[in-house]
Each structure stands twice: as C-alpha cells, then as structure tokens.
Amino acid sequence: MDIDDYAGGFDEEPGYLDFAGVGPIGRTVRGELAGMTESLARARFGGFGVFLEQGARLRSAVAALTGFPADQVVFQPNTSTGLMHAMFGITGGVALSPAEFPSLSYAADRAARALGVLVPAWVETDHGRVTPGNLRDQLTPSIVAVALSLVDFRTGFLADLEGLRQVVGDRLLVIDATQCFGVVDAPWQLADVVVAGARSGRAPVGAPASWRSASGRSST
Numbered sequence: 059m060d061i062d063d064y065a066g067g068f069d070e071e072p073g074y075l076d077f078a079g080v081g082p083i084g085r086t087v088r089g090e091l092a093g094m095t096e097s098l099a100r101a102r103f104g105g106f107g108v109f110l111e112q113g114a115r116l117r118s119a120v121a122a123l124t125g126f127p128a129d130q131v132v133f134q135p136n137t138s139t140g141l142m143h144a145m146f147g148i149t150g151g152v153a154l155s156p157a158e159f160p161s162l163s164y165a166a167d168r169a170a171r172a173l174g175v176l177v178p179a180w181v182e183t184d185h186g187r188v189t190p191g192n193l194r195d196q197l198t199p200s201i202v203a204v205a206l207s208l209v210d211f212r213t214g215f216l217a218d219l220e221g222l223r224q225v226v227g228d229r230l231l232v233i234d235a236t237q238c239f240g241v242v243d244a245p246w247q248l249a250d251v252v253v254a255g256a257r258s259g260r261a262p263v264g265a266p267a268s269w270r271s272a273s274g275r276s277s278t
C-alpha cells in the first residue's frame with residue numbers, strides 16, 4: 059500500500075480534524091468495527107473466540123509499530139486513563155510543564171493529592187516547549203521522572219526525544235504520544251512509558267494503548 063492508497067481510505071469532510079480533537083477513522087477501521095459488531099450480534103454458541111483474541115492482536119500490532127515487547131503493552135479506555143495509571147505509580151518528583159494538555163497535568167495533580175507520594179515539579183518552558191536545553195537545569199536530584207507530550211496539541215511542536223532522553227538520564231521518561239502516534243516516526247524505545255490513542259493512530263476513539271519498557275529505570 060502506498061501513501062495515496064492509504065489517504066484514499068479516508069473520506070471525512072474538510073474541517074473534520076478540528077485541531078485533532080478526534081482522529082479521522084478510515085474505511086478499513088470502519089469495516090473492521092462493522093465486522094466485529096456483526097459477529098457479536100450473530101455469533102452462535104462457541105463463536106465468541108474471536109473477541110478473546112483481540113487483546114493479543116492489539117498488543118502484537120503495537121509491538122510491531124514500536125519495537126516494545128508485546129507483553130509490555132496494555133490496552134486502556136483512553137489516553138487520560140493511561141496517563142493516570144502511570145502517574146499513580148510514581149513516587150517522587152515529576153517534572154512537567156503546566157502548559158501540557160490537561161490529561162497529563164491533571165493526572166499528576168490527582169496522584170499528588172490522592173496518594174501524597176508524587177510531587178509535581180512545574181518546569182519553566184520556552185513558550186510551552188520542553189527542550190533538552192531548558193529542562194537540563196531544572197532537573198534537581200528529587201526529580202525521578204519527566205513527563206511531556208511528544209507533539210504539542212496547540213502548536214504541533216515536536217519535542218526532541220533523543221535529546222530529552224540524554225538530559226533525563228536514569229529518570230523515568232513518560233510520553234503522551236496521542237497527538238502523533240502513527241504520524242511521527244519517533245524512537246519510542248527511548249521512552250519508559252508511552253501512552254497513545256485515538257487522535258493520530260487511526261484507531262477509533264476509545265482504542266488507546268500504553269506501553270512501557272522493562273528497563274531498570276522503572277519507578278512505576
């Protein structure tokens with residue numbers, strides 16, 4: 059399949075994208091959804107096996123796209139829930155920008171208030187951009203994790219994952235990839251936790267996944 063065939067599978071009206079509040083759903087995905095709905099509606103006794111196979115199918119698809127092992131991929135109802143899970147697992151300081159999409163800042167704040175073990179460290183940015191240069195001097199010893207969106211939802215700014223990994227060092231690096239997964243060919247394995255979903259990965263709304271590395275950096 060080339061890019062023209064791929065683009066030909068989408069038929070949304072101009073303006074649909076609306077700042078990527080939702081992602082267009084191509085004909086292939088709609089066909090798959092319709093097929094599954096029909097199977098669910100008409101399955102006979104013993105015919106439900108196909109639904110039980112979908113979790114493994116999702117994990118192996120994400121593994122193929124990211125290079126993460128399939129057993130480190132989990133299915134989440136939406137990106138916000140995946141980020142919430144990640145934040146609730148961290149003990150210590152988490153550096154993040156107050157200009158992030160609220161799913162991230164909300165999750166950090168919720169975890170801090172609910173468990174009292176995560177401490178948000180709101181970093182100063184260059185007009186909302188987190189860069190290796192502006193982050194470096196703000197990473198104090200009490201900070202155990204850094205969290206950010208790889209692509210900014212307002213500006214489309216693409217963060218420098220390689221540069222950030224170097225600056226972040228052994229701390230945990232949590233990436234919200236929901237504005238870019240499937241579009242940006244990023245070195246995902248440099249992150250420790252990646253959460254992505256319905257905006258750009260051509261999955262229907264409600265089909266995000268998160269995955270994480272098995273590295274020794276884990277605080278989650």
Ligand SMILES: Cc1ncc(COP(=O)(O)O)c(C=O)c1O
Nearest residue numbers: 136137138159161207211236255
């Ligand atoms: C960067 C970013 N993160 C998270 C979300 C929220 O995603 P979800 O609705 O899957 O929780 C959005 C929604 O637009 C987003 O742009």
